[in-house]
Structures are given as structure tokens and as C-alpha cells.
Amino acid sequence: MSIVRALSTCTARHVLFGSRCRTHRNLAGWTNLRGLATSAEGTLGKTGLYDFHINNDAKMVPFAGYQMPLAYGNVGQVASHAHVRTDAGLFDVGHMVQSNFRGRTATAFLEWLTPSSLTSLAPYTSTLSVLLNEKGGIIDDTVITKHSEDAYYVVTNAGRRDRDLTWFKEKLEEWNASDSAKSGKVEHEVLEDWGLVALQGPAAAQYLQSLTSFDLRELTFGKSAFVPIEGINLHVARGGYTGEDGFEISIPPSHTVDVTKLLCNAPVQLAGLGARDSLRLEAGMCLYGNDLDEDTTPVEAGLTWVIGKERKETGGFIGAEGVRKHLKDGPPRRRVGFIVDGAPARQGAQIYSSPQKELIGVVTSGIPSPTLGKNIAMGYVKSGFHKKGTEVDIEVRNRMRKAVITPMPFMKPNYWRG
Numbered sequence: 001m002s003i004v005r006a007l008s009t010c011t012a013r014h015v016l017f018g019s020r021c022r023t024h025r026n027l028a029g030w031t032n033l034r035g036l037a038t039s040a041e042g043t044l045g046k047t048g049l050y051d052f053h054i055n056n057d058a059k060m061v062p063f064a065g066y067q068m069p070l071a072y073g074n075v076g077q078v079a080s081h082a083h084v085r086t087d088a089g090l091f092d093v094g095h096m097v098q099s100n101f102r103g104r105t106a107t108a109f110l111e112w113l114t115p116s117s118l119t120s121l122a123p124y125t126s127t128l129s130v131l132l133n134e135k136g137g138i139i140d141d142t143v144i145t146k147h148s149e150d151a152y153y154v155v156t157n158a159g160r161r162d163r164d165l166t167w168f169k170e171k172l173e174e175w176n177a178s179d180s181a182k183s184g185k186v187e188h189e190v191l192e193d194w195g196l197v198a199l200q201g202p203a204a205a206q207y208l209q210s211l212t213s214f215d216l217r218e219l220t221f222g223k224s225a226f227v228p229i230e231g232i233n234l235h236v237a238r239g240g241y242t243g244e245d246g247f248e249i250s251i252p253p254s255h256t257v258d259v260t261k262l263l264c265n266a267p268v269q270l271a272g273l274g275a276r277d278s279l280r281l282e283a284g285m286c287l288y289g290n291d292l293d294e295d296t297t298p299v300e301a302g303l304t305w306v307i308g309k310e311r312k313e314t315g316g317f318i319g320a321e322g323v324r325k326h327l328k329d330g331p332p333r334r335r336v337g338f339i340v341d342g343a344p345a346r347q348g349a350q351i352y353s354s355p356q357k358e359l360i361g362v363v364t365s366g367i368p369s370p371t372l373g374k375n376i377a378m379g380y381v382k383s384g385f386h387k388k389g390t391e392v393d394i395e396v397r398n399r400m401r402k403a404v405i406t407p408m409p410f411m412k413p414n415y416w417r418g
Helices: 003-017 034-038 050-055 077-086 106-113 158-176 204-209 253-263 273-282 309-314 320-329
Strands: 058-063 066-072 088-092 097-102 125-132 138-148 151-156 187-190 195-200 224-229 232-238 246-251 268-270 333-340 350-353 359-368 375-382 391-396 399-406
Touching (some): 050 058, 066 273, 077 088, 077 273, 088 253, 097 158, 138 158, 158 187, 232 253, 246 253, 273 359, 309 320
Antiparallel strands (some): 097 151, 125 138, 232 246, 350 391, 359 375, 391 399
């Protein structure tokens, strides 16, 4: 068994069942990252920062088809998590798929592919969106940044790379061969080997400002710009996956390591997958494969807000029929948050009504929250049991644990809105 295979097996066991060994003694508290348990087979990819991670004593694990840093040196997951909440952390997210879509009908094409209202989106503004299958199930969640009516920058998940790129190719061929593309075809470019790092935390803006002449106060949450850093114009989007103020910075391959080195000096600390997962769960954000899949609609997932107001009425996007049915009749289940007594509830834990003990759902993500000092989780329950304050029982290690349905995010976001 290879070292990578052994570490993956070990990691998956700890995540799924909560046990620990010496290898992972500093990594307690992180939840099930499904990619860790499924990426050990076959050849693993490396981001442009792989050697940089090794040189910084990273613990590398398989995730979403890549070798990615789980943590660095002797800094445990809880300490790393706390540092992002109080100062700033830098995450390598270069495994994500970065794409450009260009063409005179690019807006119409992406409005067919997603339920978002991109026509009304201002230039250099981003929105969370979803790629939907014909039934309205979520193929992937994505962030779409509009540069102009005919140019978009799109980021999708590494674990869905093959599915997404095949879908893009099929739908582009269909679109470009149709009357919809009469005024101009759409081209798709994958930014292979480009770096992508996320600088996150309350100290992120002050630190990044020290490296650029661009006034970052103009860059509010959800906005992006090309920002000069060390003479290189880099695409910088204000936002992230932690609930904190921060920036996601796209970097050409030849500059990825040098720019990253600039970004990781004090007070910024390198952070890995362990901290990223607990931060995103406190912020109530979904992880594809855990909390979202192709059998789940955006209405069930609590992502109705990504559907444009007029598009709820007119449709016109792939999967519209299934989505609009859930909007009209209500979904059969809903994604909700929980505060759980006793032991933390992990992915797969079954949820029962209280006191009837009817099986009503399943946990999709769960951790002991480092910030709140409570066990938090998210999952799906039957509609009718989803209201705030509803008491339920969750089966954890063959014992029923009391839980209360709690609004998400679990902590107030600290985004910069000007």
C-alpha cells in the first residue's frame, strides 16, 4: 500500500468514525471531507504550490483528486481555525477549476446553464450559482463573475471537474449549433495550472493593501478587479468560504509561488483543509458531495436566493421544470442547521422526530465548532420539521442525542460591504 493510499485510508477512518492516531493527533475536530475518502485511487494531481507546501511542513492528503495540505507543522486545526477568525489565513484553492466564457451570447448561454439573473448583474460583480441537470438537481455549485456582457470568469469544484467540463462541452456544442447563437458563438477556456489562493480573515484587507496601490475599500463584498501586486495585474475577488472578509486571488502559473510567498507573512498564517472545512460549516456554507448532489434541487438546499426573481416565473434554464415545481408546491425536504448535545453528529447520522422517533432526515456535515464551543451540523429533514427551534433526536454512536434546528450561518458573517 502506498503512503498516499495509507494516509487516505487512515484519514477516512478518522473522519467517518471519529477515532484518532498519532499521525492525526493535532487534527481533531474536522468533519467528513468526502474527497479525502474517495481520492486515493489513481493518479493524484498537484497544484502549482505543491513543493511550497512540502517546504512549509504541510501534512498532505488526497482531496478531490489532488494532493492538498490538511494542516501545517505543529499548528492544529483548532488553532488554525481561530487564527483565521482573529487575524488572517492563506488557503491554496488552486485545485478548483477556473474558466473563461467569451462570446456575444455568453450571458444568454450561462443563463440557460444556470438559474441566475446575469443580465442584471453589474460588471465585475460575482454571484453564487448552480449548474443544474435536466431534473433540476445540482451538478455543481459555482461562482460566476461577470466582466462584461460577453465575458465571464467561472470557478467550479475540483471534485466535479470531469462532470462539469463534459457538461460544458456538450452544452456549448448544442448552443453554438442552435439559433440561440446566431449573433455569436460562445467559447470556453480552462485556465489550466493557474494558481488560486484565498486570503481570509479580519486582517486580510490591511495586509493585502500593503502590497498594492489599488484602494481595496472600493472592492466591496462580491466585487472583483484586476489589482496590481508586484507589477502583475491579478484578478482579485472579495469574498470567500469562511464567513470572514477576504479575497480570492487568481495567479498565472509562472507567478503562483512568488505571489503566494508575498501573501503569507505575519500576521497571515498558512491554513489547510481542516480549518477550511470547520470555517465554512460555521458560516453555513455547503460542500459539494456532502451537502449538495445531483438528487438535490436548489430549493431543497436552501439556495432559492440564487434563482433570479423573474426566472422563478419565466424559467428558461436547464432543470427549470423541477425547480419551479418545488417553488410552487414546496420541496419534500429542506437543508437546515442543528446545535447538537453531547457528541458531535457526523455525516450520515440519522435524524428522528422527537418524541415520535420517526426517521425524518440525515446529517450531511457536522463538527464541534471551535468558535462557538458547541456541536454544530447541517443536514436535510422532511418539510414540516424544518422550522427554527424544532427539537429532534440524532443518532450518534448508537445513542440518541438531543438537537435543535438552528438558523444558519451559525456565526454572523464579517463581509466588507463598505
